[in-house]
Amino acid sequence: MLLDVKGLKSGYGRIEALHGIDLSVNKGELVALVGANGAGKTTFLRALSGVQGVTAGTIRYAGEDITRASPQKRVTLGISQVPEGRQVFGPLTVEDNLRLGAFKRRGEDPAADLERMYGLFPILKKKRLDAAGTLSGGQQQMLAMGRALMAHPDLLLLDEPSMGLSPLLVGEIFNIVQMLKEQGVTILLVEQNAYAALAIADRGYVLETGTITLTGAGTDLLANDQVRAAYLGM
Amino acid sequence: MLGEFLQYLFSGLTSGAIYALVGLGFALIYNASHVINFAQGEFVMLGGMGTVFIAAAGVPLPLAGLLAVLLATVVGFALEKLAVEQTRNASVVTLIIITIGASIFVRGGAQVAFDKQFHTLPSFSGDTPINILGATITPQSLWVLGITVVIVLLLQYFFTRTLLGKAILATSHNPMAARLVGINVNAILLMSFGLSAALGAVAGILITPITSTNYEVGIMLGLKGFCAAILGGLGSGFGAIAGGVILGVAEALGAGYISSEYKDVIAFVIILAALFFMPSGLFGKRGTDRV
Known part of the structure; x- marks a missing residue:
């Protein structure tokens, strides 16, 4: 068990x-955590990254208790987060944003990783010297994902990657998520877009006002009457 | 005519360079923490007074200067660790008031540890003035200008070419995202305070042979540096430099052509005008609030 x-x-x-x-x-x-706005999904991911205080309970990662570990220690251990709302460093260039993603591995030459990110997200290569703040929402999402991947994470935490994107872009982002999973990256995907998330997830959790109310295989949850009624509007 | 004008210009550029260094200190700390550090002037005082007293203890002058810069840096670290970091969740206004308290504390400490007299340092390379087009410039003024230019270039390199410099910019823009990529935000804050303190101390050493120093010089130099930072646009490094130079030259011209009694008045008229008519300064970001 990784997490x-x-x-x-x-x-x-x-x-x-x-x-x-x-x-x-x-x-x-690939595990999906779905739930309505305000259920606590973002709070949970922030607690996993160490930027939100924990009052009780434990977080174990690769067998190690990291409940009190600093955020930078968790990045070193292999946990990276793509935060809600992208949160790119707007005034810095696209390439600088990516380089900062590898901040904990500075000293190593980032050239190969940069090329890998540009292969994954070709639009970023075209815009590499533009200020990140000038990118469109979809491009910023790709940049935020690229920045997190620059740290070589074993566990990628994705917070609402589809938020505010057109359906076409949502499809593209989810394709990339699936591709990353195939490359062996473990992923915890938090989404309001329950249908899209559960459709690609191995397992899913439903979070309601701070409590996990349902859990199971992604496809089972998709078929669950309660989930269909509450999140899928069926 | 020209000679007179050049004379005022040289004197203005010299004090402008000092204001720029102090203003840069304000900009660095403001960028990293959004705190306006009113103890900035005390770092200037510690640089000058520290050098005087360490040299008086028998340490060679260049080494004494270096030790004084280190002393100020340590005080900068202590300010961040003991006052700012402990009250992280306090509002920015509270933090600013803490820096005012810290400045009073440092000034009081200096009064006890050093003394209340005025002190000066020998010029770095003699006092033979150099004639340029009917005006004269002292070698010490050239030192001030030269070292300021070198420091500005080093800072420019640091912030545009190194990942650590960019990490400071990233932290300033979005501390949460900075923590998520593994940047130790506390270490960045600590570094910014140390760096600002060192800049202030260097300014204090450079100016001492020209204007002399005592435990209270930090008040006025700190305010002038603050004016430079506001005039240029808080948080803009380039703005602080431009603001410092404009302020220094305006002061010198005003003192020369109007009356030297009005030297300080000019600085404060400029800052009031900037605050009334151009609150984000010459090169500052327009203040937009996120809703």
Whole structure:
């Protein structure tokens, strides 16, 4: 088991946003975490990356307890996050954004990794010297993914990669997610777009107001009446 | 006529370079933490006073200068560690007030550790003035200008060519995303305070042979550097340099052609005008609030 979360609680001030989450991700798996706006999905991912405080519970990664580890330590261990809303470094160039993705591996020559990212996202090569803030939403999403991949993650945390994108671009982004999975990257995908996420996931979790209410294989969840009614509008 | 004008210009450029260095210190810390560090002037004082007293203890002058810069850097680190980092969740206004408190503390400490007298340092390479078109410039002014240019070029290289420099820019733009790529935001903040302190101390050493120093010089030099940073646009490195030079030259011309009594008034009229009519400065980003 690559990631094993037990009884995780977190919140903002006195308001608890996560009421004891149990979730695990096996090596090579693509796991989807779906839920409505405000369910706590982003809070959960931020807690996994160490940028959101944890009040109870444990996070184990590759057998090591990282509940209290610093964010930079987690990146070194192999956890990278593509944050909600892309969060690219707007004033810096596309290439600098990618280089900063490899910040924990500075000292190594990033040329080969940059070429790999430009192969994966050809549009970034064309725009490599443009300020990241001038890119379109879809291009920024690709840049944010490229930046996270520059760290050579074993576990990629994706927060709402489809948010605000046209259906065509959503398809493209999900194709890339699937391709990364085939290349052996373990992925935890957080989505409001439950249908698209569960369709490509090995397993899924449904998060409702801070509690996991359902879990199972992606296809089973897609067929589940409760999920269909609540998230798929069927 | 020309000689007179050049004379004022040289004197303005010299003090402008000092204001620029102090202003750059403001810009560095503002960029990294959005804090306006009103203790910036105290680093200038520590540079000058530190050099005077370390040299008086028998240390050769260049080494004394280096030690004084280190002393100021350590004080900069301490300010970040003990005051700013401990109160991370405080509002920016609270942090700014903390820096005012820290400046009073450092000034008081200097008064006790050093003394209340004025001190000066020998010029770095003699006092024989150089004649240029009927005006004269002292070798020390050339040192001030030369070292300022070198520092600006080094900073330019650091921020545009090194990954660490870009990590500081990234942290300034989006601290959350910076942490997610593994940048240690606390270390970046610490570095920015140390770097600002070192810049201030260098300015303090350079200016001491010209204007002399005492434990209170930081107040006025800090305010002038703040004016430079505001005039140029807070957070813009280039703006701080331009602001410093404009301020220094305006002051010198005003003092020369109007009255030297008005030297400081000119600086504050400029900053008021900038705040009223151009709050984001000459080269600052337009203030847009995210909703």
